[in-house]
Amino acid sequence: MKRIIGVILLACTMCLSSCKNREVKETLPLCRVMTVAAKAVEINESYSASIQGRQDIDIYPQISGTITELRVYEGKTVRKGEVMFVIDQVPYRAAWRKTMADVHAAEAQVETARLEYRSKQQLFAEKVVSEYDLSTAKNALAIAEATLEQAKALEEDAQNSLSYTEVKSPSNGVVGTLPYREGALVSASMAIPLTSVSDNSEVYVYFSITEKRVHSLLRQYGSHDEVIRQMPPVRLQLNDGSLYDGQGHVESISGIINRKTGTVSVRSIFDNTNRTLLSGGIGNVIIPHREDSVIVIPQTATTELQNKILAYKVAEDGCVHSCELTVEKLNDGKDYIVRSGLAVGDVIVTEGTGLLQDGIQIDIRKDEPSK
Known part of the structure; x- marks a missing residue:
């Protein structure tokens, strides 16, 4: 009986062991x-970037006065030399006319002094007047000519001031905000410009790469010029995550390392004839490169x-x-x-x-x- 029980226990133990192994497996x-x-x-390297128009020019008046005409509006496309503002011309036109009159008066004085000098020359030749009288007439002519030159300089300055009453665009571009309207008193010393003109038919996109990456590129291509020539076209991801349609290219790499960030500034350029890119915007420059x-x-x-x-x-x-x-x-x-x-x-x-x-x-x- 004990033998039978032992056999049964052994069979149960083996069965449990088999089940356990099967369960573990x-x-x-x-x-x-x-x-x-x-x-x-192909790997896309992404760098934070800032967008800047080719030219962002703040427009300040060169004279003081009241705005009498506003010939542009915000966002208008202007051409170089186009009149944007007109400042009250009345006092400047009057000052110009006065200086013109002074020039005419000075010219008359010169003619009078010249006649006097010629007369004294003849009289001196006939020994009617002394050399002193001749020298005095000559000096009077010189003073009259100097007075004429001074009057002409003042007339030119007044003419320039009159021309400054028409504030013109210094370049092609797009007009920015207009904080001053007709009737506003403006001057050359004011802190806020009349407006700004952004020439953004092409835009600069600035980003920075690490010093380590610069050295890697220089070892690969040999020189800054060759690095720029070999750089592939770059893409621009806008702040909303979309990709700008056009491609740009790297135009320059700074030769100075920023001590605070350890990076080098890179400038790329993108065509912007459709005016999609706005100066002052941000995004990411994407540079592709292949690793084999x-x-x-x-x-x-x-x-x-x-x-x-x-x-x-x-x-x-x-x-x-x-x-x-x-x-x-x-x-x-x-x-x-x-x-x-x-x-x-x-x-x-x-x-x-x-x-x-x-x-x-x-x-x-x-x-x-x-x-």
């Missing part, structure tokens, strides 16, 4: 994996822990081990470029990494290698 997490491979990708052999993995193959990006490598025994990665986001928003932490041929888990722990064993379902 059945509870292994089923994970998709992939074999890491290298491929060629980089490791790319899906973002789902990683997990973030304490500001570290981790992936799980699968060992030959089916156990997983975490590794820290240095990554960059790829343009599609779904993949990472791995700069360090993985090598070609490594097998990694592609899904459910947040549920894994170091050293656990998994049941493997393979994905196709990254292409």
Whole structure:
């Protein structure tokens, strides 16, 4: 009887052990994996940028007076030399006429002094007057001529002042805000300009790149001029997230490093004939470049822990081990470029990494290698 009971207990123990092993095997997490491979990708580098018109000119009056005519409106496109404001011309026209009269009077004085001098020359030749009288007449003529020149200078200044009553656009562009209207008293010393004119048929887009990136480009191409020549066309992402239709190109790279930021200023230029881009706006410059052999993995193959990006490598025994990665986001928003932490041929888990722990064993379902 005891032998029978022993046999039964042994059978039960073996059955329980078999069920336990089967349960352990059945509870292994089923994970998709992939074999890491290298491929060629096009990478978009994005840099914060500011937009500035080719010329943003503040318009100030050069004289004082009351605005009598306002010939432009906000947002109007003006041509170089077009009259924008007219300042009260009456006092300046009167001052100009007075200086013209002074010029005529001075011219008459010069003629009189010249006649007097010629007369004294004849009388001196006939020994009727002394040399002193001749010199006095000559000096009087010189004083009259100097007075005429002074009068002409004042007349020219008055004419310039009169011309300044018409405030003209210094360049082609678009009119900005108009804080002053007809009847407003303005002067050359006021703090706020009459308006501004923005020549934004082309716009400058400024951004900064790191000193490290500059040195990398210089090593690659040899000189600043060659770097600029080899730079690909750039795109502009506007503040609302949309892409500007046209492409731009890098026009210059500063030779000075900003000590506070450790960056170098770069200027690109975009055509803006449709006036879509506004001076003073912000956005992002996108510069594409191609890398022929980089490791790319899906973002789902990683997990973030304490500001570290981790992936799980699968060992030959089916156990997983975490590794820290240095990554960059790829343009599609779904993949990472791995700069360090993985090598070609490594097998990694592609899904459910947040549920894994170091050293656990998994049941493997393979994905196709990254292409």
